[in-house]
Amino acid sequence: MVVGDIATGTDVLVVGAGPGGYVAAIRAAQLDLDVTLVEKDAFGGTCLNHGCIPSKALISATDLAQRVREGEHMGIHADPAIDMAGMVAWKDQVVDQLTSGVEKLCKGNGVTLMEGRAEFADEHTARIAHGGEGQGSESVEFEHAIVATGSRPIELPGFEFDGEHVLSSKEALAMDRVPSSLVVVGAGYIGMELATVFAKAGSDVTVVEALDQALPGYEADVTRVVRKRAEELGIDFHFGQAAAEWTESDDGITVVTETEEGSRSEFDAEKALVAVGRQPVTDALGLDAAGVETDGNGFVPTDDRARTDQEHIFAIGDVAGEPMLAHTAMAEGHVAAEVIAGEPAALDHQAIPAAVFTDPEIGTVGMTEAEAEDAGFEPLVGTFPLRASGRALTMDETDGFVRIVADADSEFVLGAQIVAPEASELVAEVGLAIEMGATLEDVVGTIHTHPTLSEAVMEAAANARGEAVHTLNR
Amino acid sequence: MVVGDIATGTDVLVVGAGPGGYVAAIRAAQLDLDVTLVEKDAFGGTCLNHGCIPSKALISATDLAQRVREGEHMGIHADPAIDMAGMVAWKDQVVDQLTSGVEKLCKGNGVTLMEGRAEFADEHTARIAHGGEGQGSESVEFEHAIVATGSRPIELPGFEFDGEHVLSSKEALAMDRVPSSLVVVGAGYIGMELATVFAKAGSDVTVVEALDQALPGYEADVTRVVRKRAEELGIDFHFGQAAAEWTESDDGITVVTETEEGSRSEFDAEKALVAVGRQPVTDALGLDAAGVETDGNGFVPTDDRARTDQEHIFAIGDVAGEPMLAHTAMAEGHVAAEVIAGEPAALDHQAIPAAVFTDPEIGTVGMTEAEAEDAGFEPLVGTFPLRASGRALTMDETDGFVRIVADADSEFVLGAQIVAPEASELVAEVGLAIEMGATLEDVVGTIHTHPTLSEAVMEAAANARGEAVHTLNR
């Protein structure tokens, strides 16, 4: 490649090849646009390389080991040993398969892939700096651009990630052995998922959280189920404790925390994982040169067509703000591509589901009872406890419940909160119900396979109507 | 209890407390009817005591052991041993919990429970013979009756169940140790589920089937996935082999089979399981005294209100014919109860899902491509292979696919065939889509959580529309 400038032109320049960017690029190419997708690190972005996929791989594998370890009462005798290096190598294979799949899908749809770091030069030009010395750079002129640069973990002051004592989720997902002990700073979904992984792998895990509950933002009865199980797994929780500083110790690290009142505690462990949230990646991107504004937190504000305040520049995914989830990024990628192609697409989804892959899983979609009330509905609520589910009993996983929220008057389904094995899958049906404007009767009137966990969704809907068969309707 | 006759009266007499009968009884009681539920053996019927629940318990437990046994490439080292007596004892606990739950739910809703065998004396009277000698009998006069007597395994001539050499599914689910080898006669869903259980528990399993494929009735590409995995588990298949007779051998049993052309083969094993279908239970029931007709196969024909040819007598569940599934029985139970209570209920479901809990599971709902064509639709079909699913990869279970069938013109969803882990759960969303009259676009326009298997349903729908992102649209 020639050092210096080569100018190419493209209908759509997509910056960042995470789930937002690669989906937007593929969809735009399907709609006959000429698309260039630039990525500075690894195709697939955070999600495939350091997020959703690696975490779910380690969650599944350590869960398998844990369940069989606890299988004696079911007549299974095993003493599973976990070889973390082997598990991570398997996880890397999974990641490689998916990221090379993404490259193939891009090429198969005619997307031009470019490796390098993009920086906007003006409203219609970006400069792409190729990695490595002497690799040069090139200019790309675009009709439209889609910013999909994602997010990175927030660094707590004093807790810079060093890969040795203080880990980010990225490093925690790539360990070559199980640390004997681990302090997890932050009980959000990433902290809770990884705390569970390492507890099941055999670490002594302590979670410290500044707020007063695990998974802040979720309803108390939802998080209670997860916390109870986490405690059974040996995870130690300390709430109201903000990480203040750390020192090296003989064993590894001592994390010092402080309560609001200023009293200090110390937690010793081999390593600390800090998972206190994620922030948008917009630095060195030249957004101002392109005339695109960011908000006070660095996110790029967008409208319901995923447009920034520049008509022809779009922003999708984590960089465009909450909810910072891969499927939101993908949905926004779809919309951005279709809007550019002149289709009547919009971000008009009624509900965005979210899952936490703890033990048991949490799956939520649409409104909680309180949210429904705030929105002016009179909520009608039905629940079904998992311990009454035949399928849950046969899986030996009976912690949790399905709750469904509807509007009392119309009986339109408004939301669901599910804590159950496969809760991440079970929300799909409720999501469709919400999008379709289905009523409780429609859910109850759909035959559900026996014995399945999805019957619990139907039972919760029936319970809301006072006609559940497998629970006593209050 | 007094020996002799006591006559009681009831609005609704329900005969048989399987999933059909107990659901009908509870629902009728909720609608303020006076209900008597008679059961001769065990509350919960076949499903809870000897069918769905015990089989799923052993399937889950042996699958757990098998997956960890194969976990080395994922960094899990374990050598699980199965103690079948312990596993069956755990299964019995699960069953007890559910059956006692059914009794509580019946009582809680005000259903009168009666133990004994019911026989119709005339159109409005049944005689209940209480079990055990000298326990007497009583007469019940009813306004309405619901026949929910279920089904029993078909005995092949010459293969009477003896609990020693020739087992039915009921006995196979209650073994105190794993047989070293097992011949399974019949590759229907019960045969395939139990063959998988015993293969995973360590038996040498041979399946002989008179027809030419496993799971007759399912499409070839669906069953191929299950058969391939079964063969990996060491199950040996022999098709076109009808079981003709058996003899005792040193090791246990020799099953002799015959092809259509009359050539014979012998299969030796410790035990044989015969699972060649189920037949309705109507003997000694006095249906003729009640004026209720049965068809040539002994099933009780019913209309879309679950009524027999006697307006006030209903039949539901296995005794009312195919599909002989627990959730059909429950749905019919609902309808019968509501119709008796004067509600505008009917069996107007557009689709009844069905699952086979093999490895991987099969979940189907609505029409296949061929059925859609026969029904006069121009089918539009989309698929998504599991090996392209991030969630499937992280679960290390990538065999299978999701196929969705729609009407090309309206894009209404007509059906789905799913072979995948959790296929039994994944069909729920498609079931709701079919009942709602949802289109492919509705499914694609619903955000699905990442990473989940339910995304595969969305991708299959997108593929049908030529806009899938994670597969190349053909």
Place this chain on the structure above:
Amino acid sequence: ATSQTTTNGRVFAAPSARRLARELGVDIGAVEGTGPGGRVTEQDVRAAAETPEEPSEDGT
């Protein structure tokens, strides 16, 4: 043994709309749907119930 909603074809309508049709004595198979793809909505059923030419009053 009763004359019922669908004839040979399929009716694309939610379970709640189908039940409403029975309740109102409307033959849903004869109702023209105004929803996407011709889906029959609850409103369509109610409208059909108000037009007098549909005398079927089955549906106890």
